[in-house]
Amino acid sequence: MEANIANIQHFSVGDGAGIRTTVFFKGCNLRCPWCHNPEAIPAAPITLRYPEKSEICGRRMRDEEILADILEDAEFYAASGGGVTFSGGEVLLQAEAAARLARQLKALGISLWIDTAGCVPADAIDALLPLAEAWLFDYKSADELRLRDICGAELSRIEENLTRLLSAGADVHLRIPLIPGFNTGEGDLRAIGARLQRLGIRRAELLAFHRLGVSKYDALGLPYPYRDIPPQTPEELSRIRQVLEEYVQISIEP
Amino acid sequence: MTSIALLREEFRAPRGKFTPSYYRYLGLRDHLHTPQPILRAYGIEALFSRSGAHIHRQDLIVGCTRGASYAGPAEAVEHAKRFVASLGRREFWTNDSHFAPDYEYILTRGLPGLFADIEASRARHAADPRRLEMLTGMQIALGGFRRLISNYAAAAEGLIGLEDYDEERLSFISANCRALLNAAPATFAEGLQLVWLCHTAFMLEERGAMALGRMDQYLYPLYAADIAAGRLDDKRAVELLSNTFTKIPSSDVVNICIGGMDRDKKCRINGLSRCILRAVRACMSPGPNLSLRYTPDLPEDFFRECLESIGTGLGYPALMNDEINIAALSRMGYAEEDVYNYCMVGCIENFLPGQQPPWSDGRFDAPRFIDYVLNEGISAYNRSMGITRRPCEEIASMEEFMNLLCAELSQGAAEYCATFNAKCGGISQEALPEPFLSCFCKECIERGQDINNGGTKYPSAHGAVLMGVATMADSLAAIEKVVFGDRIATLPELRDALAANFEGYDALYAALLAAPKYGNNDDFADKYAVWFLDFLASEFDRYRTPDGGRFYVAMAANVQNIYAGQRIGATPDGRKVGEPLSDAASPTYGRDVRGATATLLSVSKPDYTKAACGTVINQKYSPSLFRGENLSKLSALVRTYFARGGQEIQMNATSRETLIDAMEHPEKYPTLVVRVSGFSEYYVRLAKEVQLDILSRTQHE
Structure with missing residues (x-):
């Protein structure tokens, strides 16, 4: 029993409550041009050629291997109210493997959060619904056409899955990545808010734009359209926040 | 302060350079016919009483060394210095500095009490002329200290009415000092003033790294009484403490210890502990070296405040695991009624205040010994010799290699202890008495004996600071994996590669680097760190200091690992000729790549109850970890590490300066990680403009 894994990262503090280990599943069905984990988009292994060395991203790991890696930090999860976050890529494209691992984590009493873009078949959501403690759910745009043309995502499916989670009473943490030129105009923001x-949805967390993934694009030999786009200034962030707060409660990732 | 006022203050300040030997000489020259304890006491008496008492305009608590400046003829200075030096003095290795006085005793008895105790001891030892001499010396030195206090009172009174000086402050100073002349301190301010004047006296004596110790315990009765009587509030307590701490020179390492458990195993944090933490934080100076004795029941809000203080960039307090330190000191034979009262001197060295002679330690450069095993006992690069005579071609297994290495280390430890004992035991204790310092040890007064010559309850302890634990663990793991495991190279090939500093051995070098490294929660490498401490602690415990004390081990090399590395050839972990040995007890920088949890899981594996002197684990974390919700994650990280048996952690928030330096020198920061939700990347891999994004993010936070 295996899963296709891009990376396992210990001591993650930005991916949910407490000290967590984030398992990045490899492969994604979206093509967001700003993605900061481009190496995790293709399902096949891929080579990153950094100036100092090359790394291959992606390997099939046995369930036991993944669990052993996760369990190393069990004491830290217990002390901090942390656990494991499945991220990606898109973890729910490997729903079967994820659910298999999730059942074992549940048996061990380890908290599991799922970080998803939500553009997945409904049964993938259903498979993880009883096993995940909370969900980090990306909402990028309310503009159906733009979402389809730029990210290759289907708004209706994302919203259906979101509704599915909410009506099942799941603990959903909605997150909006703020992408200059894509969703930060006032009209875009109001459409998202409405x-x-x-x-x-009552509250949402804003993820400020960053271009930290640039060295990965270079290492993959891929073009990166956001190379020259600076992060939002504090003033810009507070403008965005103000607009959205007319609709939902807003927090900003520290 | 206006510039005119500053000029006036400068005008009133004593002129010339800090020249304590001049004042000491004035006391010595009239008493050259007297026995050593008395002669030296007269030198101290003159130093304390004849150098001036200088008061700063902002002082509330007084005491500085500016009064010991001298602007007289250079010939006088040279003569005095030469003569004082000719009488000899102790050095660090011969127990001169790094001491924590028994301030609890000093505060309880006060100056009159100390004089009375010396008098009572004289009566008991009336038939013993040697002890009487020592006690006379103590009386004379303490008399000088009494004059120092009255000089400060008089100086404050003399400044009253001068413009730019605040009469209220001066009256406060004068009243506190006058009170100390006649009785034990009755208020928190008087207690603090007495402690600081004692410390000032040590600075005049030119002692370094004298500790203030457990201030939150020995000053607590005075603090609590003042608070209860409404004479003091926390704001004023913090003001008085920071007024004191700002006078600690940034070049000194004055350890202050808060918290810790008592024999009932309960945490002793109190309101004064919090005031001390806040006062140190307010100073933002490296002089007051604050240590927290961490106990599992430490209140979370207090711990978070400590973490916030660390995150300001100050780095203090250093966090010490009380359970481990108490177990370690108990192993060294200290009685249960004493061991719970330990504090630290210098950086981290565990010490029983007023119960042992001043501390000493030296460095043991362990990775040097690998060279001997590989080269039949001769190190060409280090120009030194070991005991191995067997050609490395004949070493057929890891076990044989370890046996030879153990024999080398054992010999190295024996030579280290013999050298130390010859140096420390070679001086005449009678010729170098310490009549003033001995007053800070109750037993010395009771016994009428010098602090270095039988006066203390416990004998001297010496710290053997083991350097390069990770260089050793990584080297041994690499040998086991590459030579005896995967058989990528033979031992002679490895020897040749090291001699060539890996040049022409690219494949072997890559294999050595790829072998498991300490700090990744991998037992393959970590087991050698466990062995390292176990083996060397037991080796050093076979020896005793000249007065019968123990050799403790430590893993806390300051920057000595850099200098030691310069004298050691390439090592099998991939470290090249002259590069630093691994720092303190930390993994080799840049080789613990699996995150903070894995690092701390690894470094909590050695049995630190065998490192009685103490260890240092240096860790750098992103500043965002020291704020808001992340603080509780950081707290859980450290609490778990301590619950697993970690002994110490010294955290630092990655500063803007570090980030800027990393832009210029990426090779120095291979593991500096940038983290945001769902993402992490090595900082040094980012393009310049993106590194600037991070910098501005750090600024905003």
Whole structure:
């Protein structure tokens, strides 16, 4: 029994409550041009050629291997109220493997959070629903056409899955990545806010734009359109926050 | 302060250079016919009483060394210095500095009490002229100290009415000093003033790294009484403490210890501990070296405040695991009624205040000994010799290699202890008495004996500071894996590669680097760190100091690992000729690549109850970890590490300066990680403009 894994990262503090280990599943069905983990998009192994050395990203890991790696930090999870976060790539494209690992984690009493873009078949959500303690759910845009053309994502499916989670009473942490030129204009923000309100979302977390993935694009030999786009200034962030707060409660990732 | 006022203050300040030997000489020259304890006491008496008492305009608690400046003829200075030097003095290895006085005793008895105790001891030892001489010396030195206090009172009174000086402050100073002349301190301010004047006296004596110790315990009764009586609030306590701490020179290492458990195993954190933490934080100076004795029941809010203080960039307090230190000191034979009262001197060295002679330690450069095993006992690079005579071609297994290495280390430890004992035991204790310092040890007064000559309850302890634990663990793991495991190279090939500093051995070098490294929670390498401490602690415990004390081990090399590395050839872990040995007890920098949890899981494996002197684990974390919600994650990280048996952790928030330096010198920061949600990347891999994004993020936070 195996899963296709890009990376396992210990002591993650930005991916949910407490001290967590983040398992990055490899392969994604979206093509967001700003993605900061481009090496995790293709399902096949891929080579990153850094100036100082080359690294291959992606390997099939046995369940036991993944669990052993996760369990090393069990005492830290217990002390901090932390656990494991499955991220990616898109973890829910490997829902079967994820659910298999999740059942073992549940048996061990280890908290599991799922970090997803939500553009996945409904049964993938259903498979993890009883096993995950909480969900980090990306909501990038309320503009159906733009989402389809730029990210290759299907808004209706994302919203159906979000509704599915909410109506099942899941603990959903909605997150909006702020991408200059994509979703930070006032009209875009108001559309997102109104949509979230309609979906019954009360609060959302903003992820400020960053271009830290640039060295990965270089190492992959891929073009990176955001190379010259600076992160939002504090003033810009507070403008965005102000607009969205008319609709939902907003926090910003520290 | 206006510039005119500053000029006036400068005008009133004593002129010339700090020249304590001049004042000491004035006391010595009239008493050259007297026995050593009395002669030296007269030198101290003159130093304390005849150098001036200088008061700064902002002082609330007084005491500085500016009064010991002298602007007289250079010939006088040279003569005095030469003569004082000719009488000899102790050095670090001969127990001169790094001492924690018994301030609890000093505060309880006060100056009059100390004089009375010396008098009572004289009566008991009336038939013993040697002890009487020592006690007379103590009386004379303490008399000088009494004059120092009255000089400060008089100086404060003399400044009253001068413009730019605050009469209220001066009256406060004068009242506190006058009170100390006649009785034990009755208020927190008087207690603090007495402690600081004692410390000032040590600075005049030119002692370094004298500890203030457990201030939150010995000053607590005075603090609590003042608070209860409404004479003091925490704001004023912090003001008085920071007024004191700002006078600690940034070049000194004055250890202050808060917290810790008592025999009932309960945490002793109190309101004063918090005031001390805040006062040290307010100073933002490296002089007051604050240590927290961490106990599992330490209140979370207090711990978070400590972490916040660390995160300001100050780095203090250093966090010490109380359970481990108490177990380690108990192993060294200290009685249960004493061991719970330990504090630290210098950086981290565990010490029983007023119960042992001043501390000494030296460095043991362990990785040097690998060279001998590989080269039939001769190190060409280090120009030294070991005991191995067997050609390395004949070493057929890891076990044989380890046996030879153990024999080398054992011999190295024996030579280290013999050298130390010859140096420390070679001086005449009678010729170098310490009549003032001995007053800070109750037993010395009771017994009428010198602090270095039988006066203390416990004998001297010496710290053998083991350097390069990770260089050793990584080297041995590499030998086991590459030579005896995967058989990528033979031992002679490895020897030749090291001699060539890996040049022409690219494949072997890559294999050595790829072998498991300490700090990744991999027992393959970590087991050698466990062995390292176990083996060397037991080796050093076979020896005793000249007065019968123990050799403790430590793993805390300051920057000595850099200098030691310069004298040691390439090592099998991939370290090249002259590169630093691994720092303190930390993994080799840049080789613990699996995150903070894996690092701490590895470094909590050795049995630190065998490192009675103490260890240092240096860790750098992102500043965002020291804020908000992340603080509780950081707290859980450290608490778990301590629960697993870690002994110490010294954390630092990665500063803007570090980030800027890493832009210029990426090779120095291979593991500096940038983290945001769902992502992490090595900082040094980022393009310049993106590194600037991080910098501005750090600034905003």
